[in-house]
Every structure is written in structure tokens, then in C-alpha cells.
Amino acid sequence: MLLRNSKLMISKIERGKETTKNHINRMNYKCPRCDWVTAFLIPDEPKYIEEIHAKRGGGTLYYPGIEEWAKDRYAKAKLESLGYM
Numbered sequence: 001m002l003l004r005n006s007k008l009m010i011s012k013i014e015r016g017k018e019t020t021k022n023h024i025n026r027m028n029y030k031c032p033r034c035d036w037v038t039a040f041l042i043p044d045e046p047k048y049i050e051e052i053h054a055k056r057g058g059g060t061l062y063y064p065g066i067e068e069w070a071k072d073r074y075a076k077a078k079l080e081s082l083g084y085m
């Protein structure tokens with residue numbers, strides 16, 4: 001499985017008068033052989049998620065570079081057939 005992207009999110013759960021905020025790193029993975037995609041929602045400490053957010057220059061999304069995906073031979077073959085390499 002290859003990391004496609006990661007998105008930092010804050011989910012709010014309202015129960016009656018109480019609101020709970022969860023800081024989540026959503027990691028999306030894709031199988032280079034069959035193109036199956038899955039996502040893991042990983043809750044973490046707000047401070048840690050904010051640190052990652054700052055390292056992304058204030059953005060919420062991170063995409064690995066194409067050269068990172070091309071380390072997998074199946075992904076590399078697909079990228080080449082699509083003209084990306």
C-alpha cells in the first residue's frame with residue numbers, strides 16, 4: 001500500500017450541550033496493483049496535529065512526491081503509461 005495523501009482534520013461531535021473536538025490525521029492509502037483505496041482516521045493529541053500543521057506551512061494536505069510513488073514498480077509502470085515519467 002502506498003500513501004496517497006494525508007489530511008489533517010478536526011471533527012466535532014455534539015451530544016446535547018457538550019461538544020467534543022477530535023484532532024485527526026486522515027491517511028489515505030492505495031494498492032498499486034488493484035487500485036483499492038482505504039483510509040485510516042488516526043486521532044492524536046491536538047498539540048501534535050498542530051505541529052504537523054505548522055510543518056506543512058499552515059496547510060492541511062500532504063501529498064508524497066511522484067518520485068516517492070515510483071519506488072514501487074507497479075506504481076512506476078502505471079505512472080509511465082500515463083505519461084507522468
Ligand SMILES: [Zn+2]
Nearest residue numbers: 031033034036
Ligand atoms: Zn491490491
